[in-house]
Amino acid sequence: MRLKIKAMEFGYGSVTILKDVSMELAESEVLGVVGPNGAGKSTLIRCIDRIISPQKGSILVDGGEIKKMSSTDRAKKIGYVPQGVAQVFPTTVFDTVLMGRRPHFGWWSRKEDNEKVLDMLELLHLEQFAMRGINELSGGQQQKVFIARALTQEADILLLDEPVSALDIRHQLEVLNVVRKVVKERGISVMISIHDLNLASRFSDRLLMMHNGTIFATGSSSSVFTPENIKQVYGVEANVSRHGGRNYIAPDKPVEE
Amino acid sequence: MSTSSETGTKVRLERKKVEQSYNKYIRKKIYYIILFFVIVLFIAGIAVALGCFPLSVSEVYSIIFQGPSTETLGEESVWLLRLPRILLAILVGFGLAAAGTMMQGTLKNPLASPFTLGIAAGASFGASLALYLAEGEVYGQYLLVGFAFLFALVPTLIIMLLTSFRRATPETMVLAGIAMLYLFGAFQGLVQFFSSPTTVQAAVIWGVGTLARASWSHVSVAAIVLICFIPLLMWKAWDVNILDAGDEAAESMGVNAARTRVIVMVITTLLTAGLVCFTGTIGFIGLITPHICRMFMGGDNRFLILVAGFFGAALLLSADTVGRMVIAPESLPVGILVNLIAGPMFLIMLLRKKEGYL
Numbered sequence: 001m002r003l004k005i006k007a008m009e010f011g012y013g014s015v016t017i018l019k020d021v022s023m024e025l026a027e028s029e030v031l032g033v034v035g036p037n038g039a040g041k042s043t044l045i046r047c048i049d050r051i052i053s054p055q056k057g058s059i060l061v062d063g064g065e066i067k068k069m070s071s072t073d074r075a076k077k078i079g080y081v082p083q084g085v086a087q088v089f090p091t092t093v094f095d096t097v098l099m100g101r102r103p104h105f106g107w108w109s110r111k112e113d114n115e116k117v118l119d120m121l122e123l124l125h126l127e128q129f130a131m132r133g134i135n136e137l138s139g140g141q142q143q144k145v146f147i148a149r150a151l152t153q154e155a156d157i158l159l160l161d162e163p164v165s166a167l168d169i170r171h172q173l174e175v176l177n178v179v180r181k182v183v184k185e186r187g188i189s190v191m192i193s194i195h196d197l198n199l200a201s202r203f204s205d206r207l208l209m210m211h212n213g214t215i216f217a218t219g220s221s222s223s224v225f226t227p228e229n230i231k232q233v234y235g236v237e238a239n240v241s242r243h244g245g246r247n248y249i250a251p252d253k254p255v256e257e
Numbered sequence: 258m259s260t261s262s263e264t265g266t267k268v269r270l271e272r273k274k275v276e277q278s279y280n281k282y283i284r285k286k287i288y289y290i291i292l293f294f295v296i297v298l299f300i301a302g303i304a305v306a307l308g309c310f311p312l313s314v315s316e317v318y319s320i321i322f323q324g325p326s327t328e329t330l331g332e333e334s335v336w337l338l339r340l341p342r343i344l345l346a347i348l349v350g351f352g353l354a355a356a357g358t359m360m361q362g363t364l365k366n367p368l369a370s371p372f373t374l375g376i377a378a379g380a381s382f383g384a385s386l387a388l389y390l391a392e393g394e395v396y397g398q399y400l401l402v403g404f405a406f407l408f409a410l411v412p413t414l415i416i417m418l419l420t421s422f423r424r425a426t427p428e429t430m431v432l433a434g435i436a437m438l439y440l441f442g443a444f445q446g447l448v449q450f451f452s453s454p455t456t457v458q459a460a461v462i463w464g465v466g467t468l469a470r471a472s473w474s475h476v477s478v479a480a481i482v483l484i485c486f487i488p489l490l491m492w493k494a495w496d497v498n499i500l501d502a503g504d505e506a507a508e509s510m511g512v513n514a515a516r517t518r519v520i521v522m523v524i525t526t527l528l529t530a531g532l533v534c535f536t537g538t539i540g541f542i543g544l545i546t547p548h549i550c551r552m553f554m555g556g557d558n559r560f561l562i563l564v565a566g567f568f569g570a571a572l573l574l575s576a577d578t579v580g581r582m583v584i585a586p587e588s589l590p591v592g593i594l595v596n597l598i599a600g601p602m603f604l605i606m607l608l609r610k611k612e613g614y615l
Binding site for chain 2: 046049050051070071072074075078079080081082085087088089090091092094095096099100102103106107108114118121122127128130131146149150153
């Protein structure tokens with residue numbers, strides 16, 4: 001197991017956000033995290049990368065307790081792309097991806113750091129944008145640049161917080177294909193929160209459904225995305241059908257209170 | 258098989274191209290640093306030959322190359338007036354611009370400068386208080402420098418205290434700085450209300466900023482201040498670049514965002530305070546020089562600190578030289594001329610600039 005969380009709890013003051021969260025992330029696995037707004041998806045992801053500190057429980061990465069690692073060591077184990085941030089003073093795509101080498105060099109990039117950036121630009125087909133300002137790119141391309149930046153950290157775990165929520169359908173598919181590609185080629189493990197249940201179902205190896213700060217269900221698409229689960233967690237009547245080996249979730253109407 | 262090896266070659270070519278254009282892009286930045294350094298030397302070379310004491314260019318340079326001496330009036334005017342004033346202009350211009358660059362970078366705010374954070378207001382209040390307390394006394398000048406320096410640190414100290422209770426987000430820090438600006442503005446108004454008109458006038462001139470009191474002791478202190486703090490800023494420049502990706506992303510790359518912000522703030526405050534206590538508040542340089550340079554340099558602070566520094570030095574030195582000449586033998590305070598020159602220049606650049614900063 002790359003990542004193992006046991007009985008984690010997080011809250012602000014007297015308000016508990018996450019309760020008794022236990023989960024695992026295997027090698028070369030895409031774990032889709034779904035759940036309604038406020039279910040604790042982002043909070044869970046931020047706890048794992050120690051952006052915020054859980055009050056209870058343990059988070060083990062490759063068997064080591066994450067809170068005992070230095071920030072640089074942690075950055076070599078976990079990459080994280082937070083939800084959209086606008087840069088005030090935009091940099092070039094190359095320089096942005098180079099930032100991911102921060103845990104590996106102190107102040108001035110070595111040739112090997114630049115090589116890693118080139119590798120990543122190549123892998124995600126971003127070469128033609130290398131010298132462009134990040135602000136000149138479309139939302140989907142920017143998201144790929146941020147993923148490239150996290151990947152140049154050379155961490156085995158990648159956390160993506162709703163990377164496709166703000167994108168059109170083409171860019172959604174492009175970004176998620178890129179995620180699948182790096183999982184296949186680099187053997188990394190990805191934890192990704194997605195609002196769109198159909199995309200989550202299609203691009204994840206396994207799903208984790210959250211509800212009110214707890215893990216409500218976990219497993220394959222067929223076992224997690226049942227009409228009963230969707231009704232309980234989202235308060236929505238939905239039909240689930242199956243075509244060509246994929247599950248399709250069609251939300252129908254909100255459940256009458 | 259042949260098609261796959263062809264695409265392989267194509268990819269390698271593309272990769273080579275990207276690598277080359279990136280190296281070119283870095284080289285261009287280094288050339289800019291050298292260019293602006295040469296420009297500063299060039300302007301200094303002209304400035305030293307200008308002044309109200311009648312000396313020809315060749316006389317000026319022979320006085321300089323003979324080494325320090327103050328036997329004749331000409332030697333005195335070069336060695337005691339022109340040279341320290343020119344050097345102080347370069348050091349102060351460099352320091353304020355470098356400090357402004359890093360302030361904007363860490364606070365992720367194009368309006369931030371050491372002055373928006375109340376440093377200037379603190380220094381001005383200190384100066385007014387010193388002028389009031391030591392009106393007409395001989396020790397007044399020392400008290401002025403000391404108070405200006407000390408009170409320039411106070412707003413930052415208060416902001417630090419606040420951020421030890423609350424997380425140091427850029428927004429809180431900028432807003433707290435603006436609160437300091439008004440608070441110390443009020444203190445200053447209060448002191449001036451009870452001061453004599455001549456004292457108020459002296460305080461006003463100090464507030465505008467002038468290099469007229471430049472001396473070798475000022476130059477050496479300013480030089481020490483730069484030697485101490487510019488390398489520290491350079492050291493933090495790469496982390497400040499990463500802060501622009503957002504605090505959470507920066508943390509995930511191993512940068513402690515809040516701590517970096519506090520460190521940079523302390524360094525820039527000491528740097529600014531150590532310079533403006535001699536010259537008064539020359540505020541605009543720290544705000545606009547980084548912007549102007551970012552337009553052609555991009556946002557990488559490792560290079561921007563140096564280019565903005567030399568640009569600031571060139572700007573302050575040119576402004577002061579013009580100020581020495583226009584109403585010679587009197588000289589206009591450099592703060593007025595900086596604002597007169599840089600204000601319109603900045604507006605024109607804003608009109609011409611492309612989207613963003615690249």
